[in-house]
Amino acid sequence: xxxxxxIGISRHRLGIDGKGVTSLVCGAGCPLRCRYCINKKLLAExxxxxxxxxxxxxRVKRDDLYYRATGGGITFGGGESLLQASxxxxxxxxxxxxxxxxxxxxxxxxxxxxxxxxxxxxxFIVDCKDLDPDxxxxxTGGEExxxxxxxxxxxxxxxxxxxxxxxxLIPDHNTAESREKSIEKLSTMGVTRLDVFxxxxxxxxxxxEKKHHDKQEENGE
Ligand code: SF4
Numbered sequence: 001x002x003x004x005x006x007i008g009i010s011r012h013r014l015g016i017d018g019k020g021v022t023s024l025v026c027g028a029g030c031p032l033r034c035r036y037c038i039n040k041k042l043l044a045e046x047x048x049x050x051x052x053x054x055x056x057x058x059r060v061k062r063d064d065l066y067y068r069a070t071g072g073g074i075t076f077g078g079g080e081s082l083l084q085a086s087x088x089x090x091x092x093x094x095x096x097x098x099x100x101x102x103x104x105x106x107x108x109x110x111x112x113x114x115x116x117x118x119x120x121x122x123x124f125i126v127d128c129k130d131l132d133p134d135x136x137x138x139x140t141g142g143e144e145x146x147x148x149x150x151x152x153x154x155x156x157x158x159x160x161x162x163x164x165x166x167x168x169l170i171p172d173h174n175t176a177e178s179r180e181k182s183i184e185k186l187s188t189m190g191v192t193r194l195d196v197f198x199x200x201x202x203x204x205x206x207x208x209e210k211k212h213h214d215k216q217e218e219n220g221e
Pocket of ligand 1: 080
């Protein structure tokens with residue numbers, strides 16, 4: 001049976017990652033090594049709990065009324081959520097269509113994982129980092145072309161209405177000008193929903209995002 005490597009659940013999130021009230025379900029594993037990753041410490045310290053779609057449903061269904069009343073649901077993050085692409089179909093069968101299923105992803109995954117997720121995910125929240133290949137590689141250790149190819153594919157497969165692309169200003173890596181170039185390129189690719197924001201760094205590798213809460217926060221667990 002398919003299992004999800006659960007790291008933590010953050011409840012009652014409003015307008016942060018997806019429509020309405022959401023529960024953020026964090027999973028382990030990521031192919032990238034972003035310099036300011038806020039999940040590094042969490043992923044290194046906690047051993048994932050392998051849970052089934054039914055077990056996850058039991059844990060998050062207490063907020064069913066909030067999801068239904070606000071058009072919200074579950075947002076899978078991480079780590080890289082699309083490493084668990086095969087989990088979302090079985091989970092959808094259990095939770096039904098009334099809940100929104102969102103994923104936060106870098107799209108730095110195999111095409112097959114994007115294809116599988118497209119079958120059952122309502123909204124893709126894509127953290128593109130930067131579309132300059134050098135900036136991207138310096139910041140993540142990965143290849144920008146993989147993300148870009150997957151994004152082009154996804155735009156064709158599900159359409160722009162189901163995709164939000166986050167475009168950060170990353171201290172010591174990109175500039176307002178290079179971010180503007182990324183935005184222009186994304187627009188020519190057909191992206192219509194952008195979330196433009198800045199990373200804020202305190203101390204050394206500790207990252208604070210202006211608009212997004214700490215994923216490590218767990219409520220009611
Ligand atoms: S893609 Fe996200 S989880 Fe992966 S290393 Fe970068 S910031 Fe961390």
